Amino acid sequence: MLKGGVPGNKVSLIIVPIVAAAGLTIPKSSTRAITSPSGTADSMEVLAPVSFTPDVLNSIVSEEKACIIWGGALETAPADNILIEIERPLHMDPVGLMIPSILTKKLSLGVKKLVLDIPVGEGTKFPTPDRGKQFAYLFKEIAANVGIEAECALTLAHQPIGHAIGPALEAKEALILLRDYSAGPNSLIEKSTDLAGILLEMSGKAQKGMGQNLAKDILKTGKAYEKMKKIIEAQGGNPEIKPEDIEVGPFIKEFFASKDGYIVEVNNSIINRIAKTAGCPSSKTSGVEIIKKQGAKIKEGELVFKIYSHSENKLKRQKKSIILQVVLSVLEE
Secondary structure: OOOOOOOOOOOHHHHHHHHHHOOOOEEEEEOOOOOOOOOHHHHHOOOOOOOOOHHHHHHHHHHHOEEEEEHHHHOOOHHHHHHHHHHHHHOOOOHHHHHHHHHHHHHHOOOOEEEEEEEEOOOOOEOOHHHHHHHHHHHHHHHHHOOOEEEEEEEEOOOOOOOEEOHHHHHHHHHHHHHOHHHOOHHHHHHHHHHHHHHHHHOOOOOOOOHHHHHHHHHHOOHHHHHHHHHHHHOOOOOOOOHHHOOOOOEEEEEEOOOOEEEEEEOHHHHHHHHHHHOOOOOOOOEEEEOOOOOOEEOOOOEEEEEEEOOHHHHHOOOHHHHHHHHEEEEEO
């Protein structure tokens, strides 16, 4: 997955168990957060350890046909690890380094087929579909040259996926969906099953155009959740962990609608800034929960979003005027 600065993109926690439950091998190597409040490895680490030696990792993948791990611990792409450590404090993730960064890690794990999610829209690395398409063509060409069959899915990313932003909150939201399909959220269901469906079609597990249906069935029936429990256990976590067991920041700041209207904008870049100011990603319990997203009708006094932090001082640094001005615009009825 290519987060591209999009907050709340925890789809890998749903895709991996779906694909593995279908009988495919899917070793998911991820980075920690670079420009987003939580990387896949950060969120998975809430549920289970993510750092392993190659021998231990081979055992996990042999046993469960899947893993969700931090690639940096393997030292399979040492130059990439050095560059990421330079990029992170600068809040940079240059497009020119993204392709070799992704492919070196996948090659080291023996990946032969790959689906790359490319978020496009304001606040992402690719603000227009044309920019996203150009990157997709280049990525597929380079991937083919190194022996990886790649498909790229351009997805609209004008606001966060789901409602939760931050390692613990994202892990909690993913676990809620895995346990109960009806709990949603719909944006997470659709994006996760769409991308999982492409992999199922590429592998021959589903006919063309039927992959998402199969992915949804695996999710609905609880097969994905049962597989996720086995992955968590294989990686040294508690397979019986429940969403309510996941600790979130004890210091909470709530924001309520000042008038009736609609949410007309949720700004990704400002959501990122708020979550990081609250303590993400170093504090796994910090983050943001967006209760009302773009298009939602609201009434005066309704809860719109919440900020969680491990530190009361960090929470006090939030600038309410900036948050309300840029993040959530309300169109009066």
